[in-house]
Amino acid sequence: MAIKIEKKIKGYAVVKPEDKAAPAAAPAAAPKAAKPEPKQAEVIQMHESVERPETLVGSTFKIKSPLFEHALYVTINDIVLNAGTPHEQRRPFEIFINSKNMDHFQWIVALTRIISAVFRKGGDVTFLAEEMKAVFDPRGGYFKSGGVYMPSIVAEIGAVIEQHMKNIGLIHDPEMDESTRKLIAEKRAAYERASVGAHPPIESRVGSVRDTAAQPTEPAASGFPPGATLCAKCNTQALVLMDGCQTCLNCGYSKCG
Template identity: 65%
Template sequence: MSIRIDKKIKAYTVVKPDDAKAAVPPTVQPDPADSIDVPCAEVIQMHERVERPERLEGHTYKIKSPLFEHALYVTINDIVLNEGTEHELRRPYEIFINSKNMEHFQWTVALTRIISAVFRKGGDVTFLAEELKAVFDPRGGYFRAGGVYMPSIIAELGVVIEDHLKKIGMIVGDELTPEQRKLIAEKRAAYEARSKKNSNAASAPAAAVSEEAEGGSGEVFPPSATVCNKCSAKAVVMMDGCATCLSCGNSKCG
């Protein structure tokens, strides 16, 4: 059979019989085990085409800011994917914000629709908490229960979403280790002992609780404490010439 060459020949090679045999791929015999149909579970991930079931599980959180007369009630509903299997996941599906104060109506409706749409998109939605926590109120922030500073009511909404994502396992909590808790307890005891020693017997202990430093967690801090840059708790005191947080243990001296 003749082959017509229309292009100029620039180089050529001679194919040897051994090279031709090597170019032929070896025949792979099929494994009988591969022909057996093994049922494979389909893992469902969160995406916007997932239909809303009739029932969703969720939690409601209360946000009470001293800047507003009425509290906000935030409800986050979760959808359970791959229920009853080893791939079971709980993911946020929708959020609702309710309040008696109609002043919040426009931005609460807008936030609920946008955040719910992001939830239904799936993927890593943890960035929402960080973005909301970075919102500052031009009128100034406030201290919520526990002495934690909130730059705005939107920032506290971000904290609520972050706490909820930690509860369902999307964010790994940064809990203190037993060693860190022990160190904080020792520093706190040393501070209280020194304060009592320097105060008069008739005066109140230095560890008396101010109204704004008393929180639902049961932790109390001296009224003279300042805000911690790390955990935002009003729990920073001077110990041995070094500013130390009695809540998270953060210290400028290391």
Template identity: 55%
Template structure:
């Protein structure tokens, strides 16, 4: 029992957040949950994708919240996501998608399951190959999943793309075999046909040269002049 010997001149109702902060030891880390308030400023990254199914690029921004700042338990966790584009065709489902993903982020806990769920979404009209990497994307949603995967890897929430020793040896073996085959083909072409010869549409050999102003294949005899 606490005895109050002075007159009470003011009172304040303590909020749930203040109670939590007051009861949290200084050395105990604070985890992200649905009660975590959004700070005035968040740090994030913006990724650009240009799917061939859209006339305009999509800009995906993922903002992170910094927890336990200045302590040994300091971590960054995704807090919200935005997708912006000039293409209004995607507007309705983009708004719905970003709100759901942001809600999952703010819930705390393991959010890495979002990656596989999004990457498994297939467009009934067909997918496409990502520019620059050649990776097949079954849908725009799947490519957003790849972006989230990349971002989570920067936060060490997912392991990086590490190739084990056996895979590295196998890849090096295939590279060496491909190089040897290319060198052999180059040697054969140089010995049989001129170095300036181009590929023949009929026999697919690099044996087409100009003879009397007419493109003629030295391998199969095919000629543009008949």
């Protein structure tokens, strides 16, 4: 079959049989290369647009303070994001505080609404616990069970929020290494031996009744010696004087380094 060339020839090349087969194979391979990749699940982060589910999981804490006649019950509810995926996480969503005492109803309601709004805003909300724990009552604070000092009722609510965040994994408490625990145990045993040695039992001249004043004092309800003072680091009444140095029997803090 003759082909008429109407344009000027600028160059030429010999077409081989394999060159004809290559363009034919290219269109067949194109559909395979154009196959879309599988979509990955979108990771949902906490933000204001997240709608409240019908059911939330949470925890309730009881606060018994000498500043209030009745106890406070703090309930913190969490939302579960990305449920059933490797990115699943619990984030605090709302907080409620209930009590029989209605004297402080206004500021309690205001506090719960502001905290809930911060929870739903998203981001790092762990700062709330530290800010609330730094609130001091001008009338003075109190010691809760365990010898921990609370400067105000707001500070104890902050401590409850911090404990809840630790429970769900938002805050990780630095673990004490084995050497520090061993050192604290040794210091506590040495202090108890020194206390017993400083107050030996005295036999009464009348009968064989021992003088109760000479007996070593029993540990306080917190588990630390009665003469212990407040530790500035862990806020616990566990600071004792040993070898001329103030040492905490709870966290190991020492003013001598």
